Amino acid sequence: DDLTAERFLADPFTGNGRLYKTGDLVRYLADGNLEYVRRNDDQVKLRGLRIELGEIQARLGEFAHIEEATVLVREDVPGDKRLVAYYTGVPAETEALRAHLLAQLPDYMVPQLFVHLEALPLSPNGKLDRKALPAPDLATLRVRAYEAPVGDTEMALARLWGELLNVEQVGRHDHFFELGGHSLLAVSLIGRLRQEGIDANVKALFEQPTLWEYAEITERMEMVL
Structure with missing residues (x-):
């Protein structure tokens, strides 16, 4: 089967027979012995x-x-x-x-x-x-108690977080990165927010990653503009 073919390789040294691929990474020592390093x-x-x-x-x-x-x-x-x-x-x-x-x-x-x-x-x-x-x-x-989003900005963020992170329900105390977010999704989120006319930046999300905190800092940025 596929697993057998993956693990038992043709022997390149003798031209016949098989070698077993252990998945272990080793190195030769000066005395000729092999030293285990880690799993490959x-x-x-x-x-x-x-x-x-x-x-x-x-x-x-x-x-x-x-x-x-x-x-x-x-x-x-x-x-x-x-x-x-x-x-x-x-x-x-x-x-x-x-x-x-x-x-x-x-x-x-x-x-x-x-x-x-x-x-x-x-x-x-x-x-x-x-x-x-x-x-x-x-x-x-979800590792935090659910509390419904409050206000237009929090509700918009909750909807977008849910779509990007494949989470059905996002609460105001939820943490973007605890829900599975990462830097690439953070960039995608900023793009989606700007499409909806909401100014935001990635740095603020890393500094204030809970929904209510990020909504608050986003609203302050819009007020400054």
């Missing part, structure tokens, strides 16, 4: 940025009462790739997990979704079966 599939590029999944997993594993953790890039909505973390142990609040990682990693390396599992799925040979990890419930993006 632990490094990915997301929105042009290089991300070490193993580094995220290690930092997440330091959170109190987490037993095991793994992180991968998923594209459950076409064209919308997200970092998703899976972990076992005691369930934790998403906001607490994000804060823990933000204290040690750049924001682009912090997963948008955290999924608690009783156990990580394993293949018959005892290794992590990434393909068996369940698709996350996008409703888990």
Whole structure:
């Protein structure tokens, strides 16, 4: 099958037989031994940025009462790739997990979704079966109590955030980046706002990422103009 063909490669040294592709990155030492460096599939590029999944997993594993953790890039909505973390142990609040990682990693390396599992799925040979990890419930993006938007600007922002982030209901205390936003979507949001005659800029969104705060600073910018 496809997986067998991907893992068992033709032997270029002997011209016959097969070599098994382990996915491990190693280097030769001066004494001829091989030293393990890392998994070759632990490094990915997301929105042009290089991300070490193993580094995220290690930092997440330091959170109190987490037993095991793994992180991968998923594209459950076409064209919308997200970092998703899976972990076992005691369930934790998403906001607490994000804060823990933000204290040690750049924001682009912090997963948008955290999924608690009783156990990580394993293949018959005892290794992590990434393909068996369940698709996350996008409703888990919400980590703040819902409160309806107030005023025209907040309602316009809530509608646009919902369309861009594929979130059904956006409240005034919701955080753009906690809902799955990133720099490219932020630029798209500014373009959409300007099409509707609302002046805004990306820097303000990064400084005031909750809906009511961003609405407030956007209204102040319009008053200055």
